[in-house]
Amino acid sequence: MTHRISALISVFGALTSMLLLVVAVREYRAGASALWIGAGAVIFLSALSALVRDVRRLRAAPPA
Numbered sequence: 058m059t060h061r062i063s064a065l066i067s068v069f070g071a072l073t074s075m076l077l078l079v080v081a082v083r084e085y086r087a088g089a090s091a092l093w094i095g096a097g098a099v100i101f102l103s104a105l106s107a108l109v110r111d112v113r114r115l116r117a118a119p120p121a
Contacts, residue, residue, distance in 0.1 A: 060115045067108040074104040 074097075081097030 060111070064108070064111040064115050067104070067111045070104045071101075071108045074101040077101070 078094075078097035078101045081093040084093050085091060
């Protein structure tokens with residue numbers, strides 16, 4: 058059960074980080090620093106890697 062909860066939290070984290078990346082791109086187009094895109098990309102990739110790790114763990118766990 059804890060693996061499912063962890064995967065669900067990772068899904069929400071990936072969605073939130075995707076929204077942050079979209080906001081960073083909009084801010085960059087409005088004239089902000091390119092560091093916004095870099096930070097948004099790093100956060101998105103780390104959230105995505107956590108999601109992949111949790112999904113793999115969920116698939117490898119024996120059904121209970």
